[in-house]
Amino acid sequence: SIAMITAIGDKRLARRFALATSSLTIKLLESEDPEWRDEIVLKIARDVFGMDVRRDNRVVGGIAYDYSLGLKDYLRGALAFNRLEWKLVNRVVERGRVPVTAHELLRLLKDRVMEHVLSLVERAGKIRALPSPVEEAIRELRGKMPAAIQLELAAVKSGPETWPPCMRTIADRLMAGENISHFANFAFAAFLSNIGFEPHEIIRFYANRPDFKERIAKYQVEHIAGLRGSRTKYMTPSCSTMKTNGLCIKDGALCGGIRNPLAYYRRATKKIRKIDKNKAEVGGERGEAGGEVIGDSGPNGDTPSDQQISGNPR
Numbered sequence: 001s002i003a004m005i006t007a008i009g010d011k012r013l014a015r016r017f018a019l020a021t022s023s024l025t026i027k028l029l030e031s032e033d034p035e036w037r038d039e040i041v042l043k044i045a046r047d048v049f050g051m052d053v054r055r056d057n058r059v060v061g062g063i064a065y066d067y068s069l070g071l072k073d074y075l076r077g078a079l080a081f082n083r084l085e086w087k088l089v090n091r092v093v094e095r096g097r098v099p100v101t102a103h104e105l106l107r108l109l110k111d112r113v114m115e116h117v118l119s120l121v122e123r124a125g126k127i128r129a130l131p132s133p134v135e136e137a138i139r140e141l142r143g144k145m146p147a148a149i150q151l152e153l154a155a156v157k158s159g160p161e162t163w164p165p166c167m168r169t170i171a172d173r174l175m176a177g178e179n180i181s182h183f184a185n186f187a188f189a190a191f192l193s194n195i196g197f198e199p200h201e202i203i204r205f206y207a208n209r210p211d212f213k214e215r216i217a218k219y220q221v222e223h224i225a226g227l228r229g230s231r232t233k234y235m236t237p238s239c240s241t242m243k244t245n246g247l248c249i250k251d252g253a254l255c256g257g258i259r260n261p262l263a264y265y266r267r268a269t270k271k272i273r274k275i276d277k278n279k280a281e282v283g284g285e286r287g288e289a290g291g292e293v294i295g296d297s298g299p300n301g302d303t304p305s306d307q308q309i310s311g312n313p314r
Contacts, residue, residue, distance in 0.1 A: 002117075006124040007138055012177040014121045015210035019179070022113035026106050038066075041105065049112045056099055060092050065099035069108075074098040077108035079246050082183035114179075162272065164264035165249035166242055167191050177208040183237075183245045186224065191236045191261055193225040236262050 005017050029041060038055070045051040052070030059065070071093065078086040085091075091098050100108070130138070160168050170188045173180055180188075185206070192202045199221045206217050219228065226233030238260050242248045258264050 002120050002124055003127050003130060004134060004138055004141070006121050007127040007130060008142060012208055012210065013141075014118060015177055015179065018114045018117035018121070019210045021117050022110045025113045026110045029106060029109075038102075041102070041109070042067075045105070045109060045112075048116070049109070051112070053105065054097075056097075058099070060099060064101070066102040067105050068097040068099045069105070071096045071098060074100070074108075077111055080111065080181045082181055082186075082245065162265050162268040163191075164258075164261040165254050166247050167261055169249060170247070171205060174205045175208060177210060179210060181245065181247075184247055185220075186234075187237045187242065187245075187247065187261075189221050189224045190234045191265075193221075193233065194236050194262055195265055199225055199227065236260060 001017065005014050029037060029044075032040060042053060042055070045053045051073045053073070054068050056065055056068035074091075075088065078088070088098075160171060163171070167188060170180060170184050174188070188205070189202050192205070193199075199218065202221050202225075203214065203217050206212055207214075222228045224234045237245075239248060239252055239255070239258060242261070243251070252258075255264050256267070258267070
């Protein structure tokens with residue numbers, strides 16, 4: 001499978017394959033006999049991914065934990081999640097370790113498996129020769145694959161030169177078919193909605209995601225835009241919230257002290273309008289000045305237009 005994915009050379013397909021493989025892996029682990037599952041999970045976590053994980057059966061605050069993770073390994077996975085229970089401030093931390101349930105450890109392993117599969121595809125390099133049946137299967141797969149959604153960002157309305165760095169980065173990652181956090185998805189959709197994008201225009205940015213499902217994406221985007229549910233249009237998250245979720249670029253150093261990505265957009269669009277206005281005014285002045293000197297004077301000092309109007313000879 002890795003050889004086929006590599007030979008096809010489509011990053012979207014590679015990510016879909018990695019996501020499917022990781023989902024299947026976790027499903028199989030969950031179906032294992034609990035007596036054996038613990039040993040298998042620990043072996044995969046430690047030996048394959050080098051995770052600092054230990055058995056740690058105890059109850060804290062009414063929650064039964066099964067393992068504990070080193071802080072570094074916990075943060076590596078948890079920072080990508082948006083749910084409050086994953087935030088470190090809401091976790092028990094003792095001597096640099098974070099207790100986790102069996103379900104939570106499997107969720108963290110899922111992302112590690114996906115990363116591992118993608119790394120195998122990258123390391124496989126260029127596949128030179130494959131058996132004829134495999135080559136035929138590859139051609140068939142290529143014929144069935146939908147074309148990647150290509151957005152000419154320079155041509156889309158209101159962007160991207162007017163977007164803050166955080167939103168441009170999210171857009172670039174989505175166009176590349178990468179998976180981004182739930183919060184990044186929400187923040188980007190809310191931003192586009194608030195600068196005038198329609199739901200169908202917003203959805204196009206998500207079409208290259210490996211787990212893209214148009215029906216679900218449409219529902220979520222329309223909900224954010226205030227067209228479903230409570231009919232409340234969601235505002236773009238503040239810069240402090242973007243920082244908390246690890247989405248701020250260079251700690252805001254590129255944005256001039258704004259408090260919300262929309263402020264960057266408004267400032268940038270205002271600046272562009274001013275530049276365009278100045279260009280138009282300069283162009284108009286040049287046109288007026290040029291109108292006074294265009295053409296040679298006639299024998300009586302008349303301009304060509306004077307000659308035509310008065311009937312003077314040329």
